[in-house]
């Protein structure tokens with residue numbers, strides 16, 4: 006499974022502010038959007054294109070348009086923050102949702118809702134979830150996507166832990182991961198350290 010560290014300076018700058026415990030929810034949302042744009046740009050670098058012609062004010066010329074059918078699938082809740090940045094790049098993308106919640110004691114995910122568009126077998130699926138900690142949620146979400154027929158799946162995150170990357174490598178070696186950070190480790194409560202805390206709570210101010 007290829008792991009792509011997205012170390013663009015603007016993403017790294019925003020990541021510092023995302024990690025900062027004093028950053029409030031409204032700013033946190035803007036920063037997540039900014040990092041999401043950059044991670045999504047990297048994750049779509051090899052999308053299929055088709056040749057086209059266009060008439061400029063001066064002459065006819067050729068160019069490339071995106072030919073891939075792209076589906077964004079957000080893991081609730083935190084993944085909602087990454088839908089809009091991907092739509093900024095690909096406004097025609099269709100959208101799915103997978104509701105998962107980690108148990109606070111065991112850190113195991115439980116599934117509470119799935120809504121996916123049709124035709125995933127022929128689509129590029131961008132699975133968006135900003136935190137890859139144990140990898141349990143990502144593995145479960147990808148299981149759901151593959152059961153629905155998806156074959157080209159990329160995971161877009163903001164912070165990943167080595168434990169999560171390894172879990173994904175074991176379960177789904179075909180899925181590429183794009184993340185703006187690969188942190189040191191998980192703590193005893195299975196939170197990423199140094200990390201940025203509970204992304205969903207910081208995004209929505211529910212902590």
Ligand code: PRP
Pocket residue numbers: 080081082083084105106107108112114134135136137138139140141142143169195203204205206
């Ligand atoms: C967080 C995060 C991931 C998951 C990562 O969601 O957004 O989905 O934890 O942890 P894992 O790799 O160990 O599975 P959470 O379950 O806290 O739900 P929330 O987004 O609704 O807060």
Ligand code: URA
Pocket residue numbers: 083136138195196197198200201202203204205
């Ligand atoms: N989910 C989060 O939001 N943060 C972590 O550090 C781990 C899981």
